[in-house]
Amino acid sequence: MHIPLPQPAVGTAKILDGRVALVTGSTSGIGLGIARAFAFAGASVVINGFGKPEEINDTIEGLQKETGATAVYSAADMTKPDEIAVMVNLALETFGRLDILVNNAGIFHVGPIDQVSAEKWDAVVAINLSSAFHTIRVALPAMRRQGGGRIINIASALALVGSPLTSAYTAAKHGIIGLTKVVALETAEQNITCNAICPGNVWTPLAEAHLAEQVKTGGLPREQVIRNVLLAEQPNKRFAMVEEIGAFATFLASDAAASITGAALPIDGGWTAH
Template sequence: MSLKGKAAIVTGSTSGIGQGIAEALAAAGADVMLNGFGDADAVERQRAGLERDHGVKAVFSAADMSKPDQIKAMVADAEAAFGKVDILVNNAGIQTVAAVEEFPDDRWELIQAINLSSNFYAIKAAMPGMKARNWGRIVNIASAHGLVASPYKVAYVAAKHGVVGLTKVVALETAQMNITCNAICPGFVKTPLVEGQIGEQARANDMTEEQVVRDVILASQPSKRFVGIDELGALTVFLCGDQASSITGTSLSVDGGWTAR
């Protein structure tokens, strides 16, 4: 499937799921704007590698996804670099694990800002250009936790449920404009975010990390294996192609059977 001639933004793409999706889009021929935090030299190696390996144009934005003005500027910068934004992948996310009554207020606000509100602001900024060209693909990386809940993840679950609702509204508003908006809902993927959760759960429950993976992290995932980042990249590429033009407003579970229960 070719996305040659298309231009994409992938938020939170300097590591983990976002990095894999950016790689997959570039491999399909799309120009890509990376976004995220991390070591400047490592980010530059990633950016240059996309150009070298796939013959596309790649740029980087350090926009903070908790800041609406920076999100708006990121989209404007991508439009200036590529001439347009055809594809928007909202992937940036953070996590904190705590009981409701102990959940830090500042972490609640930050998780809502990065995991949910950033999607809204990025879509709002990219939408006028997509409508003007009568073509666009929006992929929001939600979570199995956008469909079901788990204890101690109140902010994350609330935000990801919000992402699923946002996806549906955008899809309805753009259904006749050749613009699609879908949510991918992964189960557990072995990313730095999940690795951090493993350590937190181990400390909180006086367990080994191996016990946490087997009895806590993957307890709800019938496949008993982590979802592959390459699987999520391939699905994103498919959703961005013309073959998926009638798929919109959906929440696609990639969770080893978790939400089939």
């Protein structure tokens, strides 16, 4: 597996110094990678997601020790608008502002469309799409009052193309692109940008577990499963690393990206170039 990209040393140029970021679904995987990148760049961060309390505490303490940033945790359930509002208010009450919002929380379900239950559809859409609407709705007034902000929605390559057996997820991620464009247009003159990152396959604990399951059940060599099954649609035949997503999100959150808004930006190894 590819070696993660090195992290910048604490004390180097901090392009997000003094800013406050809220990253949903950030106790592991892509969300945690983005939160770490923001913290290294000087931002204070609000972490959100599920997990065992002791593991979350370890994550927060490790993040603060590693980066020197301040981090707090919200246990908000992203299917519940009232809890989402409390989470956004936590950021504002703790730090006095909210500069960066990353909507990363998501779940995935695989199955033929006629076998997807109404409950599963509703859950996938609630977490992957509706939660982004609820966070943006609550965060925008604060961003407007303080004179600007950055909203980054984590979509997917499946926000740009279709894939069998992923009806709820693909529909929700396509919806994220539409939401991104509308928010960008409504905030275009307010120093607020809204963009969507569309990752392909990313190396996360979930991807690692899925790989192990595929190797076990399929009886194929690990590298063959990676190349011909998991990365079948990804021309570069490698997983992206969470550090790559974090670095790109940091750029989009910075002053250098002030003119980028309303965009759906793939990090997919050429998947959507087909």
